[in-house]
Amino acid sequence: MAKEHTSSGPHTDPAGGWGSARAVGSILVREHRLMHGTKVLMHQNKPDGFMCVSCSWAKPAHPHPFEFCENGAKATAWDITSKQVPASFFDSHTCTELESWSDHELEAIGRLTVPMRWNAATDKYVEIGWQQAFEEIGALLRGRDPDSAVFYTSGRASLETSYMYALFARMYGTNNLPDSSNMCHESTSVGLPKTIGVPVGTVTLEDFEHTDCMLFFGHNTGTNAPRMLHPLQDARKRGVPIVTFNPLREPGLVGFTNPQSPVEMLTGKETQISTQYLQLKLGGDTAALAGLCKWLIEADDAARLDGTEPVLDHAFIAEHTHGFEAFAQAMRQTTWTDIERESGLSRAQLAEAAATYARAKAAMLLYGMGLTQHRNGVQSVQMVTNLLLLRGNIGKPGAGVCPIRGHSNVQGQRTVGITEKPEHVPADKLRELYDFDPPAKKGMNTVEACEAILDGRVTAFIGLGGNFARATPDHYRMEPAWRRLDLTVGITTRLNRSHLLHGKQAYLLPCLSRIEVDRQASGEQAVSMEDSTGCFHGSRGIHEPARGKLLSEPAIVAGIAKATLPPNPGVDWDRWVGDYSLVRDAIEATYPKIFQDFNRRMWNPGGFHRPLGAAQRKWETETGKANFVVPETLSADPDMPERGGDVIRLMTTRGDNQFNTTVYALDDRFRGVHGTRKVLMMNADDMARLGLREGDTVVASTVANDGFKREVDGLAVHPYNIPAGCAWSYYPECNPLIPLWHHARESKVPAAKSVPITVRKEA
Numbered sequence: 119m120a121k122e123h124t125s126s127g128p129h130t131d132p133a134g135g136w137g138s139a140r141a142v143g144s145i146l147v148r149e150h151r152l153m154h155g156t157k158v159l160m161h162q163n164k165p166d167g168f169m170c171v172s173c174s175w176a177k178p179a180h181p182h183p184f185e186f187c188e189n190g191a192k193a194t195a196w197d198i199t200s201k202q203v204p205a206s207f208f209d210s211h212t213c214t215e216l217e218s219w220s221d222h223e224l225e226a227i228g229r230l231t232v233p234m235r236w237n238a239a240t241d242k243y244v245e246i247g248w249q250q251a252f253e254e255i256g257a258l259l260r261g262r263d264p265d266s267a268v269f270y271t272s273g274r275a276s277l278e279t280s281y282m283y284a285l286f287a288r289m290y291g292t293n294n295l296p297d298s299s300n301m302c303h304e305s306t307s308v309g310l311p312k313t314i315g316v317p318v319g320t321v322t323l324e325d326f327e328h329t330d331c332m333l334f335f336g337h338n339t340g341t342n343a344p345r346m347l348h349p350l351q352d353a354r355k356r357g358v359p360i361v362t363f364n365p366l367r368e369p370g371l372v373g374f375t376n377p378q379s380p381v382e383m384l385t386g387k388e389t390q391i392s393t394q395y396l397q398l399k400l401g402g403d404t405a406a407l408a409g410l411c412k413w414l415i416e417a418d419d420a421a422r423l424d425g426t427e428p429v430l431d432h433a434f435i436a437e438h439t440h441g442f443e444a445f446a447q448a449m450r451q452t453t454w455t456d457i458e459r460e461s462g463l464s465r466a467q468l469a470e471a472a473a474t475y476a477r478a479k480a481a482m483l484l485y486g487m488g489l490t491q492h493r494n495g496v497q498s499v500q501m502v503t504n505l506l507l508l509r510g511n512i513g514k515p516g517a518g519v520c521p522i523r524g525h526s527n528v529q530g531q532r533t534v535g536i537t538e539k540p541e542h543v544p545a546d547k548l549r550e551l552y553d554f555d556p557p558a559k560k561g562m563n564t565v566e567a568c569e570a571i572l573d574g575r576v577t578a579f580i581g582l583g584g585n586f587a588r589a590t591p592d593h594y595r596m597e598p599a600w601r602r603l604d605l606t607v608g609i610t611t612r613l614n615r616s617h618l619l620h621g622k623q624a625y626l627l628p629c630l631s632r633i634e635v636d637r638q639a640s641g642e643q644a645v646s647m648e649d650s651t652g653c654f655h656g657s658r659g660i661h662e663p664a665r666g667k668l669l670s671e672p673a674i675v676a677g678i679a680k681a682t683l684p685p686n687p688g689v690d691w692d693r694w695v696g697d698y699s700l701v702r703d704a705i706e707a708t709y710p711k712i713f714q715d716f717n718r719r720m721w722n723p724g725g726f727h728r729p730l731g732a733a734q735r736k737w738e739t740e741t742g743k744a745n746f747v748v749p750e751t752l753s754a755d756p757d758m759p760e761r762g763g764d765v766i767r768l769m770t771t772r773g774d775n776q777f778n779t780t781v782y783a784l785d786d787r788f789r790g791v792h793g794t795r796k797v798l799m800m801n802a803d804d805m806a807r808l809g810l811r812e813g814d815t816v817v818a819s820t821v822a823n824d825g826f827k828r829e830v831d832g833l834a835v836h837p838y839n840i841p842a843g844c845a846w847s848y849y850p851e852c853n854p855l856i857p858l859w860h861h862a863r864e865s866k867v868p869a870a871k872s873v874p875i876t877v878r879k880e881a
Contacts, residue, residue, distance in 0.1 A: 137787060138344075141775075142191040145782060149199035154661075155191075158198055158633065161660050162186040163345075165723045168633050169657040171197060171274055172777050174523040174650040175343045176323045179724030187344030192775070192782045197611065197631040198661045201228025205245040208234070212241040213618045221588065221850070222781040225612045230628035231666025236620055243617075243626060248669065248677065251625055256681025258605045258623060259578060264291030265559070266577045267605075268567045271297040272584030272778075273525020276632065276645035276657070277534050278701040279671040280527070281708075282694065283582055284535030286679040288543070289554055289686065293561030294576075297536050298778070299528050300564035301589060304865040305490035306521040307532070309499030313507075313745050315738035316730050318529060320518035321482050322651045323724070326353060328516030331478030333471070334362040334392075335403055335502070336488015336871070337522050340370015341774055341788060346522070347374045351389045359478075361471045362392040364488065365400050365769065365840055369788050394471055399462030400767040400844045401754035401872040403489050406461040407501035408752055409468035412449040414476060414508050419450075429476050434510030438735055438744055445504060445746035452752070460752040462841050480516030481509070487524075488769075491871040492754035495862035500747040507744055513735035523650035524778065530648030533712065533728070534705055538563050547708045552688040564590060565866040568858055571599045578605040579621065580678070582671070585779040587616040591856035591868045595826060609674050614779065630670045634663040638670070639696030646702065646720045653725035654713075672698065755872040759821055766804060768818065768873040770849035770856070779850050789838075798877065799838035800845045810835050814879055818847070820855045821874040828855050831880060845875070 146155040161167030163177045163185040170186065172193035178185070186194070207227070213236065216224065233251045234243040246254075259267060269287040271280060287295050299307065307317040314320070326349035339346050351374055354360065362371045372395065373388040398406050418429035435442050454465045461468070475481055483506055489498045502519055503512070511517035523529050535543055538561030545556040562570055568590050570576040579586070587593075587600050600606075603621030609629055610617070617626055630636055636643040636659055644658040669677070676691035694701045699717050706713040712728050719726040731738045739745055759765045772778070773786035773795065785792045789799070798818060800810070810816065816835050820828035830852055840846060849870065860869045 138188040141188050145192045145195045149195040149201065151195055151198055151200060155195050155198060158661055159184070159186050159191055159194060162190060162194060165721070166658065168659055169526060169647050169655055170194070171526055171632050173343045174273070174526045174529060175345045176649045176651045176653060177655050177725060178323055182348065185345070189341065189344060189777055193777055194633060196780065196782065197633050199228055202664055202666065203228050203230050203613065204666070205232050205234065208243045213243070213620065214241055217615070217618050221615060221779060222784060224614055225780055227613065229611055229664045230613060230626060231664060231668065233628065233667065234626040236624035238622070246625070248667065251627065252677040252681040255605070255607055255625060255678050259290065259682045262578060264557070265294060266575060267292060268294045268296065268562060268576050268579050269582070270567070270579065270584060270586050271295070271531055271536050271582040273298045273528030273531065274583050274632070275531060275671055276527060276647055277530050277654070277705060278645050278698045279582070279675060280531040280536050281534040281701060281705050282672055282675045282679070285548070285552070285689070286675060286683070288548065288556045289552070289679070289683050289689075291557055293538050293540050293557050293559060294567065295536050295538050295561055296564040296567050297528065297531055298525055298584060298589070299532060300866065301868055302487050302524055303490055303521055303528070304563070304867045305495035305499050305862050308865040309496040310503065310519070312739065313500050313503040313747060314512060314519070314732040315744070316732045317532070318652050318730070319520045319650065320512055320730055320733045321520035322653070322727065323349065325482060325516050325518060329353060329358060329480050329482050330516060331358060331475055331481035332360045333475060333481065333483045334360065334364070334371060335483065335485040336364060337484065337486030338366075338368045338370065338771070339522075340368055341772060342486065342524065343522055344370065347391070350374070350391055354389050354391060359393040359474050360391055361394045361396070361474055363396050363398050363403065363406055365397055365844055366846065367395060367397065367839055371395070394474065396463055396467055396471065397839070397841055399841045400769050401492055401758070402461035402463065404460070404494060404498045404501050404749055404754050405457050405752040406463055406468060407498070407505055408449060408452055408749065409454070409457040409461060409463070409465070410472045410475065411501070411505055411508060412452055412457065413469050413472035415446050415449050417476065430508050431510035435507065438737065439507050439746060440741040440743040441746035441748070445748050448748045456752055476509070480514060481511050482516065482518050482520055484520040484522055486522045488871055490862070491867055491869055493757060493860070493862055493869050493872075494751065494754045495867055495869070496864045497747070497749050498754055501749060503744070504746055507746060512744065513733055518733070521650065527647035529650055529652070530654070533648055534709065544708055551704070551707055552686060554686065563866050565858060565861050565868065568592070568596060571596065571603065574602070577603055579603055580607045581616065582609045582675070585614040585616045587619045588614065588779045588850045588853070591853050591860070591870070592828070592858040593854040594828065595858065609671060627674050628666065628668050629674055630659070630663055630668050632657055632659060633661045634659045635661065636670050638698070643670070643698045645698060648728070649725070652728045652730060654720055654728065655725040656720035670695070672701070755869060758872060759874050764808070764876045765821055765874050766800070766845045766877060767843060768852065768855065768875045769844070769846045769871040770852045770873070771846050772849055794834070795848045795851050796832050796834060798833040798835045798845055798847050799840065800835055801840050801842045802837035803842055804845070805835065805837055808877060810877070810879070812836055816877050816879055818852070818855060818875045818877055820857065821876060822857050824857065824859070826857070828857065830854055835877070
């Protein structure tokens, strides 16, 4: 294992350009797929190709010649790598030894190729036959209290697999179906239905062509959804202003050189993306949004007195909204002093942004986890809709709310039943189709599953993808509890830390990637997924599968289900595995309003859009209208210790060479970090105040009076352009600092963007 080293410095180059091109070439070379990988990438996000296995940004009807981004190319190279892990690898490595490897080193060894079971006597994984694995897992699940088992999903599984998996869990008898959305955008899924009646965004790709203004909150587009930079660049060339609110100056939202433009690549020309960039404090989003709303309302009050053109859309507010007067009065009474203190922005800065928004006939608000991963993340989401409603910016071309989802099908999984909330599942349809009574008891979300693992109520964990033990907070409490589980099952393509922190009986079940050709009884299969704009697409693998004994995700889910459940004449698991179109027929029968004519429409260029009442100004809320919500406080994290003193607010974030817990390399060129992820980036004045110098090695400790010690050591501290009192470091390396109880109210999303810490030099 290579010794880590670090260097850091400001990054001044735009996103894209030669840096992106070199990064794509580099990973294709590392995975020994330069020529073949280039051919595969030409089919990525194309109407007749495969959906990217990385982010969930939309797949256009008229794609670019190279419809992939740097991170999407890295994810593809990761899946089609020539590096493979035979069973013999574990002859030389115990799980205990492998625990000392970094996340990057574990996944970098390549694709798993055979099903395996952990041997307690040797502490090694050993090969096992597929049928034996299914029978043993089924036997361990049968006779167990269904609510003692958790069925987790990451965001990559197809709609077909997700539907089968959710049905299996409910026929088994539980709604314990947490997923990665619980850790990122659950604040959206909770906040939006109360305000506009839908759990997802209302913006489509077409809206980018008609918008007059965009406001971004808490998203690193250049790393987490780089293909979005193309419509942003097009909008900027039309003169559309883009106002960004982010504690960090992310290069992707500063400037962009289009790698698909020969002129830009040759000349180095770049497009300025943000016309105003506001570096607010961590957790300052609610206050900033309140400042924008207050300015608009007071400007409208003044216009009414002067007899000039109104600032607000009063006709829309009267016809389509509820609660405006209470909200407007609350904003009038909110002081600029409080707004400036909580946001870290000046009144003048917010007034400039509000005036930009007020001049637009159609505006959209886009946001990421910088908004949702706070104690009051749900409230922040509702403040987004408050701002949009003031000027009627929902339900017309070029306007709307756009939550930027992460994993490539995390939104779609929810649509077809991956949810712990039984009220979101069509129980009557399931009862009619499959002749069983779906469980009515609420299941566990991610935080609740962790709590139940800690206190022993959960004893079995099935993971459909992902790296749950690494992605969740409070590692030093969770890891010992994870080992006490009776059963852990990982359906996966690569080895990760969750597979090493295993239960008393543990299985690794290697699956095909979405990029690979999936041959079943009826021929080559296709799958489907939903992008973050609510469009459904088909996806067809083109790469020959890795050598070994891989099964498809649907085949693995069906194998476990058949070994666990009594026969049900309404569910022919084998026929479903043999022909995925039959699964899509079942999805259509269960959700007819959403998936009408599913098998045909999934191949429409650009996909087909789910029906969203809010996009047509039909509000499926308790009031029958869109609801203004008065914020309880301006603070996104009201239980944080007071700013100042020794307490720093820490945000965890992903890096350039990373997607969620998968780390492709240790460099992060956008942040100027090389050869390590063990860094803590702070405001220079805070470093001076605390007596720290660049390169000092420090220990970060969580400020929490709950009796548990939470520390991460070995962090090299560096100055960075971030507001005073704030700092950032990498996810998941700093997840041990996040208390399990430090989550968003209502949604229980871990509040990873504002963790109170103190910093001291290592002895």
